[in-house]
Amino acid sequence: MTSPDPHASQRRTPLHVGRPNITNRAEFLRRVEQILDNQWLTNNGPMVQELEQRIAERLGVKHCVAMCNGTIALEIAIRALGLTGEVIVPSWTFVATAHALYWQGITPVFADINPATHNLDPAAVRRMITPRTSGIIGVHLWGRAAPIDELQAIADERGLKLMFDAAHAFGSSYKGQSIGRFGACEVFSFHATKAFNTMEGGAVTTNDDALAETMRLMRNFGFKGYDNVIHPGTNGKMIEVCAAMGLANLDGFDAIVDTNRRNHAAYKQALAGIPGVELLDYDPAERNSHHYVVLEVGDECPASRDEIIATLHAKNILARRYFWPGCHGMQPYRDLFPHAGLVLPQTNNLAARIVVLPNGNLPDGTALTISNVLRSMAMQHGSSHPAPNDEQVAQ
Ligand code: T4K
Numbered sequence: 001m002t003s004p005d006p007h008a009s010q011r012r013t014p015l016h017v018g019r020p021n022i023t024n025r026a027e028f029l030r031r032v033e034q035i036l037d038n039q040w041l042t043n044n045g046p047m048v049q050e051l052e053q054r055i056a057e058r059l060g061v062k063h064c065v066a067m068c069n070g071t072i073a074l075e076i077a078i079r080a081l082g083l084t085g086e087v088i089v090p091s092w093t094f095v096a097t098a099h100a101l102y103w104q105g106i107t108p109v110f111a112d113i114n115p116a117t118h119n120l121d122p123a124a125v126r127r128m129i130t131p132r133t134s135g136i137i138g139v140h141l142w143g144r145a146a147p148i149d150e151l152q153a154i155a156d157e158r159g160l161k162l163m164f165d166a167a168h169a170f171g172s173s174y175k176g177q178s179i180g181r182f183g184a185c186e187v188f189s190f191h192a193t194k195a196f197n198t199m200e201g202g203a204v205t206t207n208d209d210a211l212a213e214t215m216r217l218m219r220n221f222g223f224k225g226y227d228n229v230i231h232p233g234t235n236g237k238m239i240e241v242c243a244a245m246g247l248a249n250l251d252g253f254d255a256i257v258d259t260n261r262r263n264h265a266a267y268k269q270a271l272a273g274i275p276g277v278e279l280l281d282y283d284p285a286e287r288n289s290h291h292y293v294v295l296e297v298g299d300e301c302p303a304s305r306d307e308i309i310a311t312l313h314a315k316n317i318l319a320r321r322y323f324w325p326g327c328h329g330m331q332p333y334r335d336l337f338p339h340a341g342l343v344l345p346q347t348n349n350l351a352a353r354i355v356v357l358p359n360g361n362l363p364d365g366t367a368l369t370i371s372n373v374l375r376s377m378a379m380q381h382g383s384s385h386p387a388p389n390d391e392q393v394a395q
Contacts, residue, residue, distance in 0.1 A: 018193030023252020031244035059180030063212035070189025070202035270371035276301025
């Protein structure tokens, strides 16, 4: 982002959170031609196998099992791990984390988060363990690693299975090691809106040979070779065109991360000094795709979170309230567990304050445009903070 966007005030094309990163169109189209020539469209095709191998190498993990989307990948991982009864998850996540359990007759039990990290609070996890608990699903929200060591210690101590929803965490690290190798397995989403996308898609990564083999069977109806079904299964297969998109995007992923990081820095500078508006930082010691630009709107901000969202939407800047109101406020969990919120004070507090802003290949000056909207809202409410000029806003 360099100079102010001259069309911002009358933008016709909406500026979405979640616009796909399409990093190498020519390479994608070349691969699609190859798929059509091969006449091999799905069912563990060569593109899927190549993508699995490249992701496993990149993450330093033994197995990558590609799937048709992150939700099915979660469901298959949960089933392959043998989770039953109750499983502890954050409520502060995309609803798919909870649905993947509920869909298979398992009760998601919501534990509160640490407001400083937005991730599960290990002490809260301990409080939610009952005799029916079979496992914990940690979520690396915004790509920031969950407290992996602490959760693993709880799991080991209490005889629970531990897996991670790493939907946001492609390209992230924990203590310098790539996310993808922790717990029993980790589940990625490669949905169009993710930093790295295969249009629709996902994967489970694991170092456990037997678990990987079970998941490979499960994603293909339990088939082991022709007409030999040896396991219950479903259809979780990634198609070749999605894998082609992934292979093309993998080449451009590091450039996307650089762009995101620059945008993040520009947002940080442009938003400085607006009262009660704080940009969520990423730990400089860890890798993160910087895909999510997350604002926390505090009490000192003269405008409310929802006023900010409404004003940005009126200008065709489609900021999001991810993940308002938390899973416990969504159906069926709201009716099933009407008192869940009593043990989720931090989740409730945070859910009312979050704004997620667009990132990726943005028009020039987007950070300045958005910060000027927020600054002018703050001023209309009676506060005055001078806007930084163009030169002060980072590239
Ligand atoms: N766990 C976590 C923690 C997750 O965040 C997710 C998914 C999952 C599990 C499940 O993985 P998947 O089964 O989805 O692979 C979106 C995505 O649909 C969802 O994948 C994602 N998390 C979640 C955070 O965001 P919505 O309902 O906001 O999506 P949608 O389709 O409205 O897209 C958001 C915006 O993106 C649109 O307003 C416009 C823009 N967009 C979207 C698409 C699909 C585009 O510009 N182009 C596009 O092609 O949930």
